[in-house]
């Protein structure tokens with residue numbers, strides 16, 4: 001993975017992340033990097049870029065070097081987060097072929113959706129009823 005493979009851009013949700021190269025289904029696209037902090041510390045210092053690992057640890061993904069923090073939620077995503085339990089790290093993997101120029105997205109999960117997205121309306125572009 002190289003930083004040149006990605007481009008941060010302004011989107012309807014603030015920022016988004018585009019890929020500048022193609023990916024195959026199952027490829028590790030980008031890692032969700034950051035300092036591991038305890039869930040307790042995460043509760044005391046909440047920010048938008050926390051990734052729950054397990055019952056004890058959370059990744060604080062707020063550093064700008066963590067490109068994965070720019071990936072938006074989608075209800076029809078092209079990536080998914082995978083928890084590598086041996087290293088306790090998160091990789092964002094392609095769940096289908098992704099072409100250069102596409103925005104990268106993953107499903108943030110039900111809890112996050114209900115709490116942070118639904119009240120404002122989801123902007124992922126897959127809600128034709130709006």
Ligand SMILES: [Zn+2]
Nearest residue numbers: 074075122124
């Ligand atoms: Zn949506």
